[in-house]
Amino acid sequence: MDFRQQLRSCLSLVVFFVCVGPAESWADDWGHWRGPKGNGVSTEATPPTEWSETKNVKWKVAIEGRGSGSPVVWGERVFVVTAVSTGSSSRESDEFSGRRGRGSGALTRTDFQILCFDRDTGKKIWQQTAVTATPHQGVHSTNNFASASPCTDGQHVYAFFGSRGLYCYTMDGQLVWKRDDFGKMQTRNAFGEGSSPTISGSKIIVPWDHDGPSALYALDKLTGKTLWKTNRDEPTNWSTPLIVENDGQKQIVMNGQNYARGYDFETGEELWRCGGQTQRPCASAVYHDGMIYVGSGFRGSFLGAFRADSEGDISETADVVWSVSRDTPDIASPLLSEGRIYFHKGKSGVLSCLDAKTGEPYFSATRVPGLTSIYASPIAAGGYVFLTGRSGRTVVLKDGEDFEVVASNSVGETVDATPAPVGKQLFIRGERHLFCIEE
Secondary structure (H helix, E strand, O other), rough: OHHHHHHHHHHHHHHHHHHHHHHHHOOOOOOOOOOEEEEOOEEOOOOOOOOOOOOOEEEEEEOOOOOOOOOOEOOOEEEEEEEEEEEEEEEOOOOOOOOOOOOOOOEEEEEEEEEEEEEOOOOEEEEEEEEEEOOOOEEEOOOOOOOOOEEOOOEEEEOOOOOOOOOEEEEEOOEEEEEEOOOOOOOHHOOOOOOEEEOOOEEEEEEEOOOOOOOEEEEEEOOOOOEEEEEEEOOOOOOOOOOEOOOOOOOOOOOOOEEEEEEOOOOEEEEEEEEEOOOOOOOOOOOOOEEEEEEOOOOOOEEEEOOOOEEEEEEOOOEEEEEEEEOOEEOOOOOOEEEEEEEEEEOOOOEEEEEEOOOOOEEEEEEOOOOOOOOOOEEEOOOOEEEEEOOOEEEEEEOOOOOOOEEEEEOOOOOOOOOEEOOOOOEEEEEEEEEEEOO
């Protein structure tokens, strides 16, 4: 090959990488609140195991308003959402105000925002108000109006505010499209909304389960156009869709109060279903090696392992490989790492770890010191499991068959969002700040 041919080859490679670069994933990107495979695992990240309000805090930035959507990270950018009250208000109806667990008094006019920060410095790169609106319904006292997590594929970033709509932005913060025509959710007991969308291939999958007409949507991620819509006979559900590819076929797995179900990714057709779930599920499914795991733990207890190639109603069949009926997760989703499935009992700091193939326990119902109330889902990175409680404390365990505490750390404020491990960093969305933890 002469010099001119070499130069042309080099230029071709440069053009190729420039063209595909924005949509290509870095090895350690975390574009979805449950990580690249939806199991809560980073195979690349090695974040610190020790920190405090001052130790190993590379930066922290204040975030106005309230939000418990988890941070997502792509390249050198970190994205979070928030809901900021503007102060003006309208009275709630008597149905929703003044009752235990619900938002009480007035519903205020609110700015629903997405923010982008520089990963290295914490400097705000851009901020957009997707919509300003007065919510039609209150929320649980521990919930807020920005509890769905954003997601990104490196080409666009998506902010989902439920009844206020889904908004697609470029990575530089320019609005590409929006969908604000889904309607208004009526959630159980006015507890509020919180399910997050999931990106896969050319589609963004949007869950819409509430105490009204429920559905699952597949939208074209570039245009927002509805590709298909499947109606669901399910009440309020706060879980997020999991995309599974098994034997070359993609399916969407959704939890549900009536049934856990799998849907064909291309058509939305129901593939399988299984009963046994408990009321108002929140936990999302996980997947490994041909097996799907779905659980719930409010007013009952169930976690089942289902064959991904199942068909029809598989309740009480051999396609349910194993199940357990105690100590199963409620709000926090299970973690599936190295063939082990970890989960909290209800919303508590009681942890179990099972063999994912057999359901046999490595340890069960073990109290995690320093953790009580749990909303954030466990994550795994660098050979460790990170368990974060609402108190802002994260307990770090060895990722293994034995229960072994490595460290216990706090950022000093409430944390409901699941942390994001990326590279040598851990990003924690607290009640008032976004933290970058790095040695």
